Amino acid sequence: MNIAVIGSGMTVFGELWETSPRALARDAVKQAVVDSGCDKKNIQALYVANMLSGTLGTQGHLGALFAEELGLSIPAYTIEGACASGGLAIHTAVLSILSGEYETVLVLGVEKMTDHKPEEVSSALMGAGSNEERLAGATFPGLYAILARAHMEAYGTTEKELASVAVKNHFHASCNPKAQYQKPISIEAVLHSSCVADPLKLLDCSPVTDGAAAVILSKKPTKNSAVIIASQVATDTLGIAERKSLTTLAATTEASYKAFAQASISCKDIHVAEVHDCFTIAEILALEDMGFVKKGEAGKRIGEGTFSLGTAKQCVINSSGGLKACGHPVGATGVKQIVEITDQLRGRCGKRQVKNARFGLTHNVGGTGATAVVHILRKESL
Amino acid sequence: MTGIVSYGTYIPKYRVSIKEIAMAWKKNPDDIIKALGVTEKSVPAIDEDSVTIAIEAASQSLSLFPQKPNVIEALFVGSESHPYAVNPTSTIVGELLDIGHSYLASDLEFACKAGTAGIQMIAGLVTSGQISYGMAIGTDTAQSKPHDALEYTSASAGVAVLLGKRNTIADLISFTSYSSDTPDFWRRDGIRYPSHAGRFTGEPAYFAHVMGAAQQLITKSKIKVSDVDYCVFHMPNGKFPREVAKRLGFTDTQLTRSLIVDHIGNPYSASSLLGFASILDIAKPNQTIFMVSYGSGAGSDAFLWKTTKEISKFHSKQKKYGISVMSQLKTTTDISYIEYLKHTHKL
Amino acid sequence: MISPVKIWRNQKYIASRIGLIGKIISWSFIRVPPDGFSGQAPYPIAVVELEDGNRICSQIVDWEEDSLKIGLNVKTVVRRTIETTQDGVIPYGIKVKPI
Numbered sequence: 001m002n003i004a005v006i007g008s009g010m011t012v013f014g015e016l017w018e019t020s021p022r023a024l025a026r027d028a029v030k031q032a033v034v035d036s037g038c039d040k041k042n043i044q045a046l047y048v049a050n051m052l053s054g055t056l057g058t059q060g061h062l063g064a065l066f067a068e069e070l071g072l073s074i075p076a077y078t079i080e081g082a083c084a085s086g087g088l089a090i091h092t093a094v095l096s097i098l099s100g101e102y103e104t105v106l107v108l109g110v111e112k113m114t115d116h117k118p119e120e121v122s123s124a125l126m127g128a129g130s131n132e133e134r135l136a137g138a139t140f141p142g143l144y145a146i147l148a149r150a151h152m153e154a155y156g157t158t159e160k161e162l163a164s165v166a167v168k169n170h171f172h173a174s175c176n177p178k179a180q181y182q183k184p185i186s187i188e189a190v191l192h193s194s195c196v197a198d199p200l201k202l203l204d205c206s207p208v209t210d211g212a213a214a215v216i217l218s219k220k221p222t223k224n225s226a227v228i229i230a231s232q233v234a235t236d237t238l239g240i241a242e243r244k245s246l247t248t249l250a251a252t253t254e255a256s257y258k259a260f261a262q263a264s265i266s267c268k269d270i271h272v273a274e275v276h277d278c279f280t281i282a283e284i285l286a287l288e289d290m291g292f293v294k295k296g297e298a299g300k301r302i303g304e305g306t307f308s309l310g311t312a313k314q315c316v317i318n319s320s321g322g323l324k325a326c327g328h329p330v331g332a333t334g335v336k337q338i339v340e341i342t343d344q345l346r347g348r349c350g351k352r353q354v355k356n357a358r359f360g361l362t363h364n365v366g367g368t369g370a371t372a373v374v375h376i377l378r379k380e381s382l
Numbered sequence: 383m384t385g386i387v388s389y390g391t392y393i394p395k396y397r398v399s400i401k402e403i404a405m406a407w408k409k410n411p412d413d414i415i416k417a418l419g420v421t422e423k424s425v426p427a428i429d430e431d432s433v434t435i436a437i438e439a440a441s442q443s444l445s446l447f448p449q450k451p452n453v454i455e456a457l458f459v460g461s462e463s464h465p466y467a468v469n470p471t472s473t474i475v476g477e478l479l480d481i482g483h484s485y486l487a488s489d490l491e492f493a494c495k496a497g498t499a500g501i502q503m504i505a506g507l508v509t510s511g512q513i514s515y516g517m518a519i520g521t522d523t524a525q526s527k528p529h530d531a532l533e534y535t536s537a538s539a540g541v542a543v544l545l546g547k548r549n550t551i552a553d554l555i556s557f558t559s560y561s562s563d564t565p566d567f568w569r570r571d572g573i574r575y576p577s578h579a580g581r582f583t584g585e586p587a588y589f590a591h592v593m594g595a596a597q598q599l600i601t602k603s604k605i606k607v608s609d610v611d612y613c614v615f616h617m618p619n620g621k622f623p624r625e626v627a628k629r630l631g632f633t634d635t636q637l638t639r640s641l642i643v644d645h646i647g648n649p650y651s652a653s654s655l656l657g658f659a660s661i662l663d664i665a666k667p668n669q670t671i672f673m674v675s676y677g678s679g680a681g682s683d684a685f686l687w688k689t690t691k692e693i694s695k696f697h698s699k700q701k702k703y704g705i706s707v708m709s710q711l712k713t714t715t716d717i718s719y720i721e722y723l724k725h726t727h728k729l
Numbered sequence: 730m731i732s733p734v735k736i737w738r739n740q741k742y743i744a745s746r747i748g749l750i751g752k753i754i755s756w757s758f759i760r761v762p763p764d765g766f767s768g769q770a771p772y773p774i775a776v777v778e779l780e781d782g783n784r785i786c787s788q789i790v791d792w793e794e795d796s797l798k799i800g801l802n803v804k805t806v807v808r809r810t811i812e813t814t815q816d817g818v819i820p821y822g823i824k825v826k827p828i
Contacts, residue, residue, distance in 0.1 A: 118761075119762070119763060119764045119767070120764060122761070122762075122763045122764070123763040123764040123765070126763055130786070131739075132785065132786050132787070133786050134763075134811075135810045135811060135820070135822045136774050136786050136787045136788045136810075136824075137759060137762060137763065137765075137766040137769065137770075137772060137774060137788050137810075137811070138759070138763075138774050138786060139759060139761065139762070139763050141757075141759075141761070142757045142759045142774055143757075143786075145757035145758075146755045146756060146757045146774070146775070146776055147755070148757075149755045149756065149757060149799070150754070150755040150799075153755070153799055194760075195758070195760050196760060196761050197757045197758060197759050197760060197761070198757055198758040198760075199757075200757075239786055240776055240786060241776050241777075241784040241785050241786040242784065246754065246755055246776065
C-alpha cells in the first residue's frame with residue numbers, strides 16, 4: 001500500500017484547563033490543513049478517535065459533533081479501541097481509501113481528561129479491561145505492574161531498567177516543544193517517586209493529558225508527504241488472566257509481524273519508532289515483542305542508550321517523548337504517533353531529529369494488549 | 383431420630399485486644415478484662431459481612447456432607463446484622479451454595495438466639511417428614527457504638543448446622559424454649575448501633591431466661607445435671623456463662639470446652655452455636671450435651687443432644703481437611719484500634 | 730447504584746467458583762484505588778491459576794505483607810467487591826486468600 005500523509009498537526013499536550021475538546025480539535029485540524037496546502041473542501045470523510053467522551057463527558061456521536069465543529073458536511077465516524085483508538089482510526093481511514101470510496105480523508109484523535117477527578121479517570125480507563133478486572137479493584141497501573149513483576153521474575157528485569165525507559169523518554173521530550181513534560185529526569189527521581197502499584201511508581205506511569213492530533217491521508221502523495229506502507233491490527237483476550245503469557249503481548253507480535261511482511265522490511269530497517277509506553281514496562285515489552293531486541297533484553301539495552309537520541313545504535317524509540325513524557329491523551333495518541341513519525345521522515349523535528357530517517361514505525365496498544373495496531377511509514381522520494 | 387448430620391464454622395482471622403480498645407478511651411485495660419472476662423475479640427475483614435460469613439460456615443458443613451447441596455429443603459439464617467432490612471440473606475446464601483430452588487428460605491432475627499430458633503423450627507420440619515434435610519445458620523458481624531461497654535465484646539463468627547434423620551452425628555433428644563417481653567437490649571429500625579439497659583441485662587434478662595429454659599428442659603427430659611457430659615450457654619462475656627453454669631449445678635469440667643468467649647468475645651448469633659461446635663469437635667460417641675442460647679428481648683432456646691457413633695467418622699473427615707474450631711482460634715492476626723474502626727466501617 | 734440485573738447475572742458465575750485452590754502467577758499492590766475501592770485500599774491483586782488450569786484476576790484478602798509472592802497457594806472465597814451507594818444492591822464476588 002502507499003497512502004500518503006499529506007498534512008499533520010497536533011496541539012500542545014498537557015493540562016489544558018481552558019481548552020475544550022472542540023477547541024483542541026480546531027487547533028489540530030487547522031495545523032493539518034495548512035500543512036497539507038490543500039483545500040478543506042477536498043476532505044471526503046472524517047474519522048474521530050476517542051475513548052472517554054461517552055463515559056466521562058456523557059457526549060457520544062463525536063463524528064457528527066466534530067464534523068459540524070470543523071465545518072465539514074461529510075461522512076463522519078467515531079472509532080474506539082481504548083488507548084488504540086487513534087491507531088485504529090488511522091487504520092480504518094487507510095482501509096477506506098484502499099476501498100476506492102474516498103481519496104482524501106481526515107483523521108482526528110482527541111481526548112479531554114483533566115475535567116474529572118483522578119479516581120473517576122482511573123475507573124473510566126478500566127473500561128478498557130475486563131469486568132473481572134474491574135471487580136477485583138484493578139487499575140491500569142496495577143495490571144501492567146502484574147506484567148512487570150512477571151517479566152522481572154522471568155528475565156531478571158530490574159526496577160532501575162524500568163526507570164531508564166522514563167529517563168530516556170523525558171530526555172527526548174525536553175527537545176519537543178509540544179510535550180507535556182519539558183525537563184529531563186534522573187533514575188533516582190523515578191526510583192524515589194511514590195508507589196502507585198508495586199513495583200510501578202508514579203514516574204513509571206504516563207500522565208493524564210488533554211490533547212488532539214490530526215492527519216490528512218490521501219491516495220495521492222505530494223512532494224512533502226510521508227507514506228504509509230503497512231497498516232495492521234491484531235486482537236488478543238480482553239483481560240490478562242486469559243492471556244497465554246504474561247511476559248509477551250501477542251497482539252503486538254502478530255500486528256508487527258503482519259506489518260513487516262506487508263512492508264517487505266524488518267525491524268532492522270526502522271530508524272525511528274513511536275511505541276506504546278503507557279508504563280515503562282510497556283516499552284520493554286513492545287521492543288521485545290516486535291523483535292527489536294531478544295526477549296528479556298530490552299531493559300538492559302534501553303539502559304545502555306541503544307535507543308536514545310545521540311547514542312542510538314539501531315533506531316531511536318519514542319523521539320517525541322512517548323506517552324510517558326509527551327503525554328497520553330488516550331484517543332489522540334495513535335494519531336500523534338503518526339504525526340511524529342511523519343515529521344521525522346520529513347526532517348522537521350529540530351533538536352530531536354533522527355538523521356537520515358527513511359523508515360518509521362508506530363505501535364499503538366489498547367488496554368493491556370487486547371488490541372495492537374502497527375503502522376510502517378516511508379519517506380516519500382518524489 | 384432427628385439430629386445433626388454435619389456442621390461448619392467460620393471465625394474471621396483478625397483480632398483486636400481489649401487492651402487496644404481500652405487505651406483508645408484512656409481506660410485501665412486490667413479493669414475491663416477483670417470485669418468482662420474477655421481479652422480480645424474477632425473482627426471481620428472490611429469486605430466480610432453476615433452473608434459471606436454464613437457462606438464460609440455453610441460451605442464447610444457441605445464439604446463434610448456426602449450428598450449434593452440440592453437435597454437441602456429449608457435454609458434459615460439468623461443474625462442481628464443482616465445486610466438488608468428487606469431482602470433475605472438466606473436466598474443469597476442458598477443461591478451461592480447452589481442449593482437449587484426447591485427450598486424454604488427464611489431470615490430470622492432474635493438478637494443472639496436467631497440461629498438456635500432456626501434449629502428448633504427445622505427440627506420440626508424434619509421430624510414431621512416434611513423435609514429430609516434443613517440447614518440453620520447463626521451469623522453476625524456485631525456492631526457496637528465506640529466507647530460503649532459493648533465495644534469490648536461485640537465480635538464476629540458464623541456456624542451452620544445441617545439437620546436430618548439419616549446418619550446423624552448428634553441426635554436432638556429434647557428441646558424447649560422460654561420467651562418473654564423483656565427490653566434489655568434493642569436496636570430501632572434505621573438506627574445504626576444497638577442500645578442496652580445496663581445492669582438490667584443481667585438478672586431479669588440473661589439469667590431469668592437461661593435458667594428458665596434450662597429448668598424447663600431438665601423437667602421435660604428428666605435428665606440429671608450430673609449425667610450430662612458437656613454444657614454450653616450463650617456467652618455475652620466471660621462471667622455470665624460461668625455463673626449460670628454454677629447456679630444450675632454444672633462443673634468446670636463440663637463447661638470449659640465451650641468457652642470460646644475467652645478467645646474471641648461474643649459473636650452474637652453464633653455464640654452458643656460456636657461453643658457447641660467446639661464441643662462436637664472433641665465429643666466421643668454417646669455423650670450428652672446440654673445447650674442453652676439467649677437472645678435479648680428476650681428468650682432462650684434449650685437443647686439436649688446425644689452424640690452417635692457416626693461422630694467418629696465425622697471427626698476423621700474433619701481431620702483430613704484440617705477443619706476445627708481450635709485451628710481458627712489459633713491462626714489470627716492482631717490489628718490496631720484504628721484498623722478495627724476501618725474494618726467495621728466506622729472510619 | 731450498580732444495576733441489580735447485572736449483579737444477578739454475575740451470581741451464576743460466582744457459585745461455581747467458590748472453594749477452589751490455585752496459586753499466584755503474578756501480583757501487584759494497588760495503592761491508588763479506582764472509584765468504589767477506596768475503603769479497601771491498599772490491597773493486593775493477582776492473576777491466579779486454579780487447579781483446573783483456568784486463570785482468574787482477583788483481589789487477595791487476609792494477606793500478610795511479607796508473605797505475598799509468586800507461587801503462593803490460595804483458595805477462592807466470597808466477599809463484598811465494589812462499594813456501592815447506601816441504598817444499592819450489594820455486589821458479592823470471588824476473591825482469593827492465602828492457605
